Amino acid sequence: MTESSKTPYVYAAALLIAVLGIYLPSMGNGLVFDDLRLSDGTIFGEYGSLLQIKQRMLSYGSFVWIQDLFGDGWWKQRTVNLALHLGVVAALFALLKSLIGMARFPQEFEEQEHFVRSRAAALRVGVALFALNPVAVYAVAYLAQRSILMATLFAVLACWMFVRGLQTSRASWFAGALLSYVAAVLSKEYAVMTVAMAVPLYIFVRRPGWKQIATIVGVALLVLVMAIGALWSVYGHVIGRLFDPQSLALAQQLEALRPGITQQIYPLSILNEAALFFVYGLLWVFPNVQWMSIDLRPAFPLSFGSSWHLLGALSYLALLLTSLWLAVRRSNLWGLAGLLLLFPLLWYVTEFSTVWVQDPFVLYRSYLWAVALPGLAAIVLTGFKPRSIYIVGVVLGVLFGALALERVMSLKDAGSAWGDAADKISPTAPPNAVGRSRAYLNLGAYQLEKGLLTQAERSFATADALGDPQGNARFNTGVALQQQKKHAEALQAFDKAQAKGFSGQSLHYHRGESAFALGQYAKAYQNFDAALKAPAEAIEGGEKMQQLLRLRHAEAAIGANQFDAAIADFTLLLQQSPGNSRLELGLGMALVGKGDTARAIGLFDRLLARAPNPAAFYGRGLAHQRGGNQAQALKDLDQAIGMDPRNPQYRAVREQIATTKSQKP
Incomplete structure (x- = not known):
C-alpha cells in the first residue's frame, strides 16, 4: 500500500499549526535578561554593518535589519525567531531524509510491506518532536538567542548541501555548503566544529578509500584551523580561563570549599561539561519542565574523584570513539546512529574551550546539539506500522506541545522567568552548586522595580544566604529599605554591601540619598562627590544621571556648608538648563x-x-x-x-x- 500524495502536506500543515499554537502566545512577551542587550544599545548601537566583521555579526545584525525594514515592535523580531525555527525544522528534515535514505536497515525490516511508509512516518514524528520540544523554547522564545537559531539553521544547511554535493558531484552544492558554514560561524561561534562533520559525512555517503579520507581530513582541518584562527583573535582571552568578574567571584567560593581548586579549574570544567552532555540529552528525550529554567545551577566538581562527573566524562569519550568507529566502519543503522551522534559530540567540543562556572548549564545552547535526536528517534521507530507511529507521535506531540507552551509562559516577563528559576533552585543543594543566588537576585530586582518591596527584601535575603558573591543582594536590600524610607537601615545595608565587595557609582549615589534624608549632609556630600568621580554605569541616560548627581551634590553641599561647591555646581547646571x-x-x-x-x-x-x-x-x-x-x-x-x-x-x-x-x- 502506497502513501497518499496528500500525507506530506497534511503533516506539514499540522506541524505548522502546532508550532504556531505554541509560539504565537509569546509574541507579547517582555524582554528577559540577555534580551536587555536589545534595549541598552549593545546590539542596535554596534551591529548592522556587513563591512565590519565581528562575532555574531549576522545574528545580532539581523535585529537591526529587521527593524530597519519593518519598524519597531518586539513581536516582529519574535516572528523572525519563529520563522528561523521553522527553517531549522525544514532543513533538518531534508538532511535526515537524505541520510536515512542511504542507510541499510535490517533485511526483515526492508522486506516489510509498510517499510517505506514506516520510515517516512518515523522521520516525521522525530522531526515533529524536535519542533515541539519544550527545551527548544529557550532558543525560540528567548529573543536574544536568535544567534543559536541562525547558527543551527546554517550549520544544518551546510551539512545538507555537502551531502547533496556528494550525491550529485556538483560544485555549486559544495560552494553553498561553505557559505552556509561561514554564515553559521558568523551567527554564533558554537557552530565552528560543523566543518569537522565533513569527514564522517563523506565516509558515510561515499565509502571511500583511505587516500580519499586523508584528503578530506586535510581539507576539513585546513578550514577548521582558519576558522579557529579567526575566532581566536576575538575569543583568545577566554580560552581555558575564568573570563568575567562573576566567574572569578564564584571561583573564589569554590576555592574556599577546596583550597587550590582554581589551579585545576579548567580541567575540572571540562570534566563537568562532559558529564552535563548527557543531562542535556536526557532533558530533550524526557522534557520534565521541573528540571528546566532560565538559570540552572548544577554542582561543580571539587576534584577529579567526583564519581558521576568522572563517569560522565569517560562515557563522553567512549561514546565519541564508538560513534566515530561506527560511522567509519558501518553503513547500516549502526553506522547511521554513529554518524548522527557525532553531530552533538563534535559540536559540543566548544563547551570545553573555556571555564564554565558562571553559566555551566544553559538550555538554549543545546538547541544546536539536539538536531541528531530526530534521526535517532526515526531509527528506533522505523519498522513499526505507520499508524502506530503516528499515534505515538500525536500523543507525544500533544504532551510536548503543552509542556512547551508552559515554558513559553514562564518567559512572559522577567518576573515569571526569574520566579520560575527561583522555584527550581534547591535550598539543600551542595555548596559547590555555586551561583544559585542569581535567580533570587534578579527576581528581587523585578519586584523592586514593581514596588513589591517586602517581597524584594525576601528575595535579596535569600540571594545573600545562597552566597551572592559581590554584595549585589545587600546593596539592593538597601535600595528596598531606602524606598520604604528606612534610611538608617539602608545605610547599614550599603555598608555591608561595600564590605562584601560592591562598589561603584550607584552605591555612592544611594548612600548619599539616605544620608541626605537623615540630615547627614556632610556624608551625603562626600558620597555624591564620589559618585560624580566614579565611572558612569548607565549605558542609556548616562548624561541625565550625571546631571542628577550634580544636582544632588549641589544640594548636599548647601547642607554641608560647602557653598562655593554648590554655587559652582548650580552655575554649571544652569548653563545646561537655562x-x-x-x-x-x-x-x-x-x-x-x-x-x-x-x-x-x-x-x-x-x-x-x-x-x-x-x-x-x-x-x-x-x-x-x-x-x-x-x-x-x-x-x-x-x-x-x-x-x-x-x-x-x-x-x-x-x-x-x-x-x-x-x-x-
Whole structure:
C-alpha cells in the first residue's frame, strides 16, 4: 500500500499549526535578561554593518535589519525567531531524509510491506518532536538567542548541501555548503566544529578509500584551523580561563570549599561539561519542565574523584570513539546512529574551550546539539506500522506541545522567568552548586522595580544566604529599605554591601540619598562627590544621571556648608538648563549661605517676577534677614506661608526672625 500524495502536506500543515499554537502566545512577551542587550544599545548601537566583521555579526545584525525594514515592535523580531525555527525544522528534515535514505536497515525490516511508509512516518514524528520540544523554547522564545537559531539553521544547511554535493558531484552544492558554514560561524561561534562533520559525512555517503579520507581530513582541518584562527583573535582571552568578574567571584567560593581548586579549574570544567552532555540529552528525550529554567545551577566538581562527573566524562569519550568507529566502519543503522551522534559530540567540543562556572548549564545552547535526536528517534521507530507511529507521535506531540507552551509562559516577563528559576533552585543543594543566588537576585530586582518591596527584601535575603558573591543582594536590600524610607537601615545595608565587595557609582549615589534624608549632609556630600568621580554605569541616560548627581551634590553641599561647591555646581547646571527654576532657587540659597545677599536677592527678584512661588519668597526672606533687613524678611516669609500654609519650616523660620527682632533694643 502506497502513501497518499496528500500525507506530506497534511503533516506539514499540522506541524505548522502546532508550532504556531505554541509560539504565537509569546509574541507579547517582555524582554528577559540577555534580551536587555536589545534595549541598552549593545546590539542596535554596534551591529548592522556587513563591512565590519565581528562575532555574531549576522545574528545580532539581523535585529537591526529587521527593524530597519519593518519598524519597531518586539513581536516582529519574535516572528523572525519563529520563522528561523521553522527553517531549522525544514532543513533538518531534508538532511535526515537524505541520510536515512542511504542507510541499510535490517533485511526483515526492508522486506516489510509498510517499510517505506514506516520510515517516512518515523522521520516525521522525530522531526515533529524536535519542533515541539519544550527545551527548544529557550532558543525560540528567548529573543536574544536568535544567534543559536541562525547558527543551527546554517550549520544544518551546510551539512545538507555537502551531502547533496556528494550525491550529485556538483560544485555549486559544495560552494553553498561553505557559505552556509561561514554564515553559521558568523551567527554564533558554537557552530565552528560543523566543518569537522565533513569527514564522517563523506565516509558515510561515499565509502571511500583511505587516500580519499586523508584528503578530506586535510581539507576539513585546513578550514577548521582558519576558522579557529579567526575566532581566536576575538575569543583568545577566554580560552581555558575564568573570563568575567562573576566567574572569578564564584571561583573564589569554590576555592574556599577546596583550597587550590582554581589551579585545576579548567580541567575540572571540562570534566563537568562532559558529564552535563548527557543531562542535556536526557532533558530533550524526557522534557520534565521541573528540571528546566532560565538559570540552572548544577554542582561543580571539587576534584577529579567526583564519581558521576568522572563517569560522565569517560562515557563522553567512549561514546565519541564508538560513534566515530561506527560511522567509519558501518553503513547500516549502526553506522547511521554513529554518524548522527557525532553531530552533538563534535559540536559540543566548544563547551570545553573555556571555564564554565558562571553559566555551566544553559538550555538554549543545546538547541544546536539536539538536531541528531530526530534521526535517532526515526531509527528506533522505523519498522513499526505507520499508524502506530503516528499515534505515538500525536500523543507525544500533544504532551510536548503543552509542556512547551508552559515554558513559553514562564518567559512572559522577567518576573515569571526569574520566579520560575527561583522555584527550581534547591535550598539543600551542595555548596559547590555555586551561583544559585542569581535567580533570587534578579527576581528581587523585578519586584523592586514593581514596588513589591517586602517581597524584594525576601528575595535579596535569600540571594545573600545562597552566597551572592559581590554584595549585589545587600546593596539592593538597601535600595528596598531606602524606598520604604528606612534610611538608617539602608545605610547599614550599603555598608555591608561595600564590605562584601560592591562598589561603584550607584552605591555612592544611594548612600548619599539616605544620608541626605537623615540630615547627614556632610556624608551625603562626600558620597555624591564620589559618585560624580566614579565611572558612569548607565549605558542609556548616562548624561541625565550625571546631571542628577550634580544636582544632588549641589544640594548636599548647601547642607554641608560647602557653598562655593554648590554655587559652582548650580552655575554649571544652569548653563545646561537655562531658566530652570529649581536650579535658580538652589543657586540663590547657596549665595545666601555664602553671604552674597545682594546677588541672591536679585536672583530671587527675577524668579518672583517670572512666576511667584513660596520657595522663592522664602529664599528672598532669608537673604533679607542675612542682609539685616528683618522687616522685609518677615514680609517675604508671610508671603511664603500664605502660599504654602502647611510648610512647617516657613513658620519656624518666621518665628525665629520675629523673636530675634523683638529682642533687639
